[in-house]
Amino acid sequence: MFKFDKLVFGDAGWGDEFLIATLMTLLVSILSMGLGLFLAIITVWAKIIQNRITRFISNFYTTVIRGVPELLVIYLIFFGGNTVVMSIAKVFGYNKYIELNALTIATIAIAVISATYSSEVLRASYLAISKGQIEAARALGMNKFSIFFKVISPQVIRHALPGIGNVWQITLKDTSLISVTGLVEIMRQSRISSNVEHSPLTFLITAAILYLCLTTISGRVFKTLEVNYSKGFTT
Amino acid sequence: MIEFLNSIQNSLIYKNFFLVISGLDNTILLLLISLPVGFVLALLFALGRVSKIALLSRTIASYIFVIRGTPLLVQIYLIYFGLGSVKFIRESFLWYALKEPFWCGVIALTINTVAYGAEIFRGGIQSIEKSQVESGLSLGFGKFLLLRKIILPIAIRKVLPSYGNELILMVKATSLVSLTTYMEMTGIARKIMAKTFAPVEAFIAAGILYLFLNFLMVQFVKYLEWKYNPHLRLNN
Numbered sequence: 427m428f429k430f431d432k433l434v435f436g437d438a439g440w441g442d443e444f445l446i447a448t449l450m451t452l453l454v455s456i457l458s459m460g461l462g463l464f465l466a467i468i469t470v471w472a473k474i475i476q477n478r479i480t481r482f483i484s485n486f487y488t489t490v491i492r493g494v495p496e497l498l499v500i501y502l503i504f505f506g507g508n509t510v511v512m513s514i515a516k517v518f519g520y521n522k523y524i525e526l527n528a529l530t531i532a533t534i535a536i537a538v539i540s541a542t543y544s545s546e547v548l549r550a551s552y553l554a555i556s557k558g559q560i561e562a563a564r565a566l567g568m569n570k571f572s573i574f575f576k577v578i579s580p581q582v583i584r585h586a587l588p589g590i591g592n593v594w595q596i597t598l599k600d601t602s603l604i605s606v607t608g609l610v611e612i613m614r615q616s617r618i619s620s621n622v623e624h625s626p627l628t629f630l631i632t633a634a635i636l637y638l639c640l641t642t643i644s645g646r647v648f649k650t651l652e653v654n655y656s657k658g659f660t661t
Numbered sequence: 662m663i664e665f666l667n668s669i670q671n672s673l674i675y676k677n678f679f680l681v682i683s684g685l686d687n688t689i690l691l692l693l694i695s696l697p698v699g700f701v702l703a704l705l706f707a708l709g710r711v712s713k714i715a716l717l718s719r720t721i722a723s724y725i726f727v728i729r730g731t732p733l734l735v736q737i738y739l740i741y742f743g744l745g746s747v748k749f750i751r752e753s754f755l756w757y758a759l760k761e762p763f764w765c766g767v768i769a770l771t772i773n774t775v776a777y778g779a780e781i782f783r784g785g786i787q788s789i790e791k792s793q794v795e796s797g798l799s800l801g802f803g804k805f806l807l808l809r810k811i812i813l814p815i816a817i818r819k820v821l822p823s824y825g826n827e828l829i830l831m832v833k834a835t836s837l838v839s840l841t842t843y844m845e846m847t848g849i850a851r852k853i854m855a856k857t858f859a860p861v862e863a864f865i866a867a868g869i870l871y872l873f874l875n876f877l878m879v880q881f882v883k884y885l886e887w888k889y890n891p892h893l894r895l896n897n
Contacts, residue, residue, distance in 0.1 A: 493829075498836060498871065502861065502868070626745075627747065633735050
């Protein structure tokens with residue numbers, strides 16, 4: 427029933443494969459979280475500038491992606507992504523077959539999902555900054571660029587950190603869905619190993635423990651960051 | 662105009678739409694069992710979590726910790742592939758349920774939503790003001806009456822928005838059950854894609870249906886919020 431002795435490192439076991447798979451999960455999570463935050467900033471920006479069209483597009487994007495299962499989004503990008511990229515390339519006169527690699531597709535798919543959650547967090551924390559601060563900065567003669575980096579960003583980060591921590595946990599867990607695309611991360615690795623060793627329970631429990639470690643450790647990291655960023659604020 | 666209607670009727674999305682709709686009942690069936698059972702169990706677990714019995718409270722806390730710390734996909738696979746590989750489960754009565762992907766899906770979804778729901782309800786129960794409980798006690802309420810008349814109504818209506826969120830997450834989570842060969846909407850969309858080699862059309866058709874399902878869910882939660890928060894209605 428259990429074959430935990432198969433988890434040793436080296437050729438006899440799956441230990442090193444699982445280590446690489448864990449690193450892959452982390453890599454996909456970090457890349458897609460970063461890309462997701464970038465997309466989220468654009469989405470929030472499109473919502474807060476007084477422009478009806480950008481606001482509509484941005485609202486449409488967040489509503490649709492949050493109302494559709496993650497798996498469907500991943501399927502759509504995994505199976506439909508190549509077609510889209512190739513038709514864009516055709517416009518520029520490139521007619522050969524293009525295949526995106528699994529990591530790129532995985533990162534884009536998870537980022538598209540994660541961005542919708544991040545954007546809600548960022549928007550809420552932007553709205554939490556009082557208008558007076560931005561007006562004061564303008565009165566001091568700061569330009570838009572320095573208002574964003576010196577006044578808005580530091581406060582948004584502080585307000586958003588707990589929420590961003592939650593989004594990170596969701597993103598980390600969503601990467602397990604990427605296994606359907608064939609990218610070898612923890613979930614895929616546990617399926618491969620259990621098929622070879624005929625012991626699904628062992629390797630699925632291993633996967634569960636690995637995910638649990640990742641979420642717990644990153645939870646601790648975010649707690650530390652929160653303490654760090656709320657220095658001088660007694661809450 | 663007629664040509665335009667014909668072109669819609671002949672389009673792949675339109676045709677896929679009716680194929681995918683045949684999986685709607687399977688999706689709803691998953692929800693119809695796991696959501697009510699999950700709701701009741703989540704309430705019980707939340708009460709256990711806030712109870713003064715340390716062992717009970719701690720056991721539930723670690724259950725919630727494990728379930729919330731692992732992806733739902735792992736839980737589904739653990740139940741479908743993992744438990745199915747154990748010999749004494751295959752020989753016991755449990756096998757009647759566990760050999761069906763449907764029941765595996767229901768069990769996994771329920772286990773998942775109970776953990777999230779219990780945490781949400783715990784927040785609601787703990788946010789109740791002490792004075793309300795005390796006034797109940799001073800009226801001579803017993804523990805059960807206190808629970809039924811004061812604690813649960815206030816807690817549930819307080820957490821309705823966040824529990825509504827969890828309900829929508831559950832609608833989306835049903836799509837993962839398709840990975841255990843259960844043919845609900847995502848599974849059918851995948852089958853269509855394999856047949857027609859037109860992924861975008863198949864998944865957009867399924868996506869529209871999920872959006873519709875979630876829209877209904879949002880309206881349902883909004884109605885509940887309106888019904889159980891009469892003091893917050895703007896125009897009475």
